[in-house]
Amino acid sequence: MDNVQPALFPAPEPDPPVRYEAADFPFFHGARYLAERGFIAQDWETVLEPLNRQLRSIAGELAQRSASGEQILPDPHVMLRALGIPAAQVRVVLIGQDPYPTPGHANGLAFAAEASVRPVPRSLANIYRELKDDVGIPPAAHADLSAWHKQGVLLLNQSLSVAAGNAGAHQQLGWSAVVEAVITALNHRENPPIALLWGKHAQKLAGLMDRMPQLTSAHPSPLSASRGFFGSRPFSEINRRLSDAGQAPINWSIPGV
Incomplete structure (x- = not known):
């Protein structure tokens, strides 16, 4: 029997994309x-109420794309996760571009990913590097930024969905109206939060934030981090401004999981 060749088994097929109906999207x-x-x-209800028709339209478009075989990310139930913190408690607005297009990564918070994701996405790894250089916090081994979210850091992408493997695919889907409404509401607050705008894409929204203190720099992506992100010291500067305004600083450390 020594000369019997082992049986060859085909690699398992990947799971097919989930097919969503419009009503599967909570919004x-x-x-x-x-x-x-x-x-x-x-307190976000009154902000989004005028956009109900827009939200239904986005859900309908996502359902059509899903029916055509596009894998929609992240899970519909976390697409609006950033708005889980009350508008009144937002202290920092950190603008991202769109969710990570790798299945299993995006979790509804800009720049963040599921705690199980390895390695840490490269832009976030650069954020962790600047965090260490700025305030001495060692880089976390995971990408879960919910500790920042819970302290009032609004981790808001400009698109709240994406197609798997196709970054930026939903930038024209209609999310901009939702994001602009969120930013406008915060800008008109009696004590507007601090805006953290990394890269030109985020800085296009600066005009909607004219009452917010703004910190700008290059984007932390590997393509641009060395052109002004590294050394920008945003974390200590945010805490300095919060302290000057009589507010508690952000604890930027990332707990282990």
Whole structure:
């Protein structure tokens, strides 16, 4: 029997993309539904209520793309996760571009990924490097930024969905109206939060933030981090400004998981 060749088994096929109907996206049902079921904090309801038609349109377009075989990321239930913190408690607005297009990575928070993701995405690795250089916090081994989110750091992408393997695919989907409404509401607050704008894409929104203190630099991506992101010291500067305004600083450390 020594000369018997082992059986060859084909590699398992990847799971097919989940097919979503429009109603599978919680925002299809409107702002009140989102607030009542905890998808967004209560005080975002009035901000999103005028956009109910827009939200239904986005859900419909995503459903059509899903029906055509496009893999939609992240899970519909976390697309609005950034708005889980009350508008009144937002202290910092950090603008990203769109979710990570790798399945299993995006979790609804800009620059963040699921705690199980290895290695840490490269832009976030550069953020961790600057964090260490700025305030001495060692880089975390994972990409879960929920500790920042819970302290009032709004980790907001400009597109809240993406197609797997196709970064930027949903930039024209209609999310811009939602993001602009969120930013405008925060800008008109009595004590506007601090805006952290990394890269030209985020800085296009600066005009909507004219009442917010703004910190700008190059984007932390590997292509641009060395052109002004490294050495920008945003974390200590944010805490200095918060302290000057009589607010508690952000604890930028990332707990282990």
